[in-house]
Amino acid sequence: MKMKKFINKPENIVAELLDGFALSHPGQIRLVGNNLVARAVPKAKGKVGVVTLGGSGHEPGLSGFVGDGMLDVSVPGEIFAAPGAPRCLEAIRLANYGAGVLFIVLNHAGDVLSANLTMEMAKREGLNIKMTLTHEDISGGTNPEDRRGLVGFLPVYKIAGAAAEEGQPLDACFEIAERMGRNMRTLAVAVQTATHPSTGQPIFELGDDEMEIGMGQHGEAGTGRMKLKSADETAEIMLDMLLKDLEVKAGEELLVIVNGAGATTLMELFILFRRVDQILKGKAIKLARAKVGEFITTQEQAGFQLMIARMDRELIRLWDAPSNAPYFVVR
Amino acid sequence: MTDCITKAEFAGMIAGAAASIRANHAMLSELDCAAGDGDHGATMLRAVEKLEQAFGPGGPEDLKTCLKDAGWSVLGVDGGASSSLLGVFFGGMADAAGNDITGMFEAGLAALRKQTKAQPGDKTMMDALVPAIQALRAAVDAGKSMAESLRDAAAAARTGAEATRNLTARYGRAKFLGDKTRGHVDPGAASISLIFEGFDQGFSNLKGEAGNA
Numbered sequence: 001m002k003m004k005k006f007i008n009k010p011e012n013i014v015a016e017l018l019d020g021f022a023l024s025h026p027g028q029i030r031l032v033g034n035n036l037v038a039r040a041v042p043k044a045k046g047k048v049g050v051v052t053l054g055g056s057g058h059e060p061g062l063s064g065f066v067g068d069g070m071l072d073v074s075v076p077g078e079i080f081a082a083p084g085a086p087r088c089l090e091a092i093r094l095a096n097y098g099a100g101v102l103f104i105v106l107n108h109a110g111d112v113l114s115a116n117l118t119m120e121m122a123k124r125e126g127l128n129i130k131m132t133l134t135h136e137d138i139s140g141g142t143n144p145e146d147r148r149g150l151v152g153f154l155p156v157y158k159i160a161g162a163a164a165e166e167g168q169p170l171d172a173c174f175e176i177a178e179r180m181g182r183n184m185r186t187l188a189v190a191v192q193t194a195t196h197p198s199t200g201q202p203i204f205e206l207g208d209d210e211m212e213i214g215m216g217q218h219g220e221a222g223t224g225r226m227k228l229k230s231a232d233e234t235a236e237i238m239l240d241m242l243l244k245d246l247e248v249k250a251g252e253e254l255l256v257i258v259n260g261a262g263a264t265t266l267m268e269l270f271i272l273f274r275r276v277d278q279i280l281k282g283k284a285i286k287l288a289r290a291k292v293g294e295f296i297t298t299q300e301q302a303g304f305q306l307m308i309a310r311m312d313r314e315l316i317r318l319w320d321a322p323s324n325a326p327y328f329v330v331r
Numbered sequence: 332m333t334d335c336i337t338k339a340e341f342a343g344m345i346a347g348a349a350a351s352i353r354a355n356h357a358m359l360s361e362l363d364c365a366a367g368d369g370d371h372g373a374t375m376l377r378a379v380e381k382l383e384q385a386f387g388p389g390g391p392e393d394l395k396t397c398l399k400d401a402g403w404s405v406l407g408v409d410g411g412a413s414s415s416l417l418g419v420f421f422g423g424m425a426d427a428a429g430n431d432i433t434g435m436f437e438a439g440l441a442a443l444r445k446q447t448k449a450q451p452g453d454k455t456m457m458d459a460l461v462p463a464i465q466a467l468r469a470a471v472d473a474g475k476s477m478a479e480s481l482r483d484a485a486a487a488a489r490t491g492a493e494a495t496r497n498l499t500a501r502y503g504r505a506k507f508l509g510d511k512t513r514g515h516v517d518p519g520a521a522s523i524s525l526i527f528e529g530f531d532q533g534f535s536n537l538k539g540e541a542g543n544a
Contacts, residue, residue, distance in 0.1 A: 055411065080368045081411035084418065086403060109503040110411030113446060117406065117415065199360060201369040 003200040005299075010198040014056045014078055021063065025326045028067050036091050037063035037074040048164040048173045049073070049095025052104045052157065053088050053111055053118075055080045057197060060327035061296030062106075062153065067325030070161035071104075079198050080298075082110030085117035092122050092129060100128035100170035102160055102177060106149025107135035130170055132156065132177040136184045136307070138245045139214025150186040151259040151305045154295050155319065158328065162321035176318070184255075184309035185246045187238045189213045191228060192263060194299035203298075211303070213238065231268065235275035238306045243283070246308060253288035254280065255319065257307040262297035264304050269293070272304065288316055295327065336432045336477075338394040340537060342386040344481075345401075347533020348526040349379040355525050365515035366505040374410030375522050378417050381405050395428035398435075412503055413519055416456060419446050433471050433480075436464045447502070451491070454498040454505065454512060456519035463488035463527045478535055485524075485531040492516055492524035 007013055015035065022031045025040075032038045043049065053075040054062040063074040072095040077083035088103075095101050101122075105115040115131055122129045134149035134156050141147070160177040168176075191211045193202045206212060206225075211234070213224040229237070248254065256276055258269045269292050280287055288311040296305075311319070323330045352359075352375050360372030384390065385401035402422020408414035423442020424435045440460065449455040451462065466487035470480035495517040500506045505517075 077409045079370065081370065081374065081409060083409040084406040084415055086407040087409065110415065113412050113415045116446060196368050196370060198373065199369040201364045203368050
């Protein structure tokens with residue numbers, strides 16, 4: 001099938017999308033240096049800066065979450081490809097307001113490699129920096145290194161960003177990011193592939209009547225390919241796996257995120273969420289907060305990610321704190 | 332023991348590597364479609380263009396600075412793990428600039444090993460790179476000429492890359508595809524093989540020109 005996308009030259013996709021993103025949110029973000037996405041108004045001196053990196057083509061992830069109360073700077077890479085260490089280092093320097101920088105990295109090979117190189121260089125420069133890795137995709141198995149970072153970046157950005165905004169020191173921001181990370185789990189399902197916008201190639205193949213649970217952000221194979229199921233059945237299978245993995249008990253409070261992959265409609269996401277809520281009620285698990293929408297996408301891939309996170313009073317307070325990030329406004 | 336390599340000689344090798352990638356980048360992207368997202372050829376093309384710039388006219392005079400600049404600008408290609416690893420390799424070679432080519436490549440490999448635990452057999456660029464450098468070392472130690480040694484290295488890289496066809500990916504994004512990666516050559520290993528073929532070609536072109544002069 002021929003790719004049908006509104007693009008111009010493939011090599012200009014990233015530059016043009018960033019331009020459009022910045023031009024449409026002039027009061028919130030701006031492009032600085034080598035296509036880094038930064039807040040329109042930098043944070044006050046003496047506060048911790050929060051930086052992330054990641055490939056493009058997943059909009060509004062990850063740069064849509066730069067703003068007061070969340071990220072300071074995001075380093076967008078090429079389509080589905082991590083940015084290199086030089087631009088990450090530039091971002092770290094930019095976000096250093098005198099109290100150090102928290103570097104939030106999603107567990108994907110290219111991102112981790114760039115992040116490790118950046119950490120070496122930043123430490124050589126004497127920068128005060130800590131890195132937290134998000135790896136909450138349970139389809140990777142039990143070894144944390146094999147668990148990818150999916151939509152769980154969202155609560156980590158939000159909570160660590162809010163802690164930094166309050167003026168908490170770097171160690172505290174790092175600790176709370178790690179605590180959020182330890183208490184979240186995600187599972188993805190795909191029903192239809194996306195095309196790579198630069199190459200026009202489908203990124204994976206899936207039969208007309210199939211779905212794959214555990215599909216990664218870029219079409220990496222998951223654990224369970226099966227016949228397409230209904231919304232309720234799919235939600236049941238996935239939520240059951242997540243609750244078991246996180247060992248959620250009755251009475252605990254969860255944040256639930258249903259993230260559309262790009263081509264799955266909000267209509268479907270609500271139908272899925274409805275079943276998730278029913279199951280939680282049945283198990284006397286409390287829904288602390290919920291978020292349904294598109295936070296990280298993969299072009300026109302159809303499917304969704306279901307994330308649950310165990311919350312406590314402090315995590316909820318920071319989740320509710322104000323933010324003016326273009327894709328996460330909290331007043 | 333071969334003599335230490337000059338900047339001009341290494342620039343000739345880089346030109347060969349760039350020509351080799353340029354001629355095959357579409358094939359690399361096709362390979363990447365099997366287990367990746369089909370952009371490997373484009374990434375490698377951008378990477379070798381950076382290498383050419385670093386060694387081209389207007390670049391630094393000395394080999395060490397060239398390699399440092401080259402490594403840094405390849406890191407800046409923003410092409411995910413492939414360009415980062417290649418950048419680390421060339422940047423790492425700077426530490427041994429002034430030695431013979433084998434010593435330089437070995438320094439690059441040592442730098443790479445600090446960043447990745449991938450070993451030959453894991454279906455990565457290491458499957459071509461490690462045997463290429465081993466073959467180079469063996470040839471040089473056996474007293475072969477630089478041209479012959481580079482030819483041996485290219486042959487070993489090619490064999491190593493081809494052997495990835497029957498391997499299951501254990502590193503990078505492709506590892507999540509498991510056995511589905513069997514039957515396809517790893518694009519990273521294929522790139523390294525093309526680069527070493529280019530080194531060989533570039534070096535012999537240079538010597539050819541010198542011979543004709």
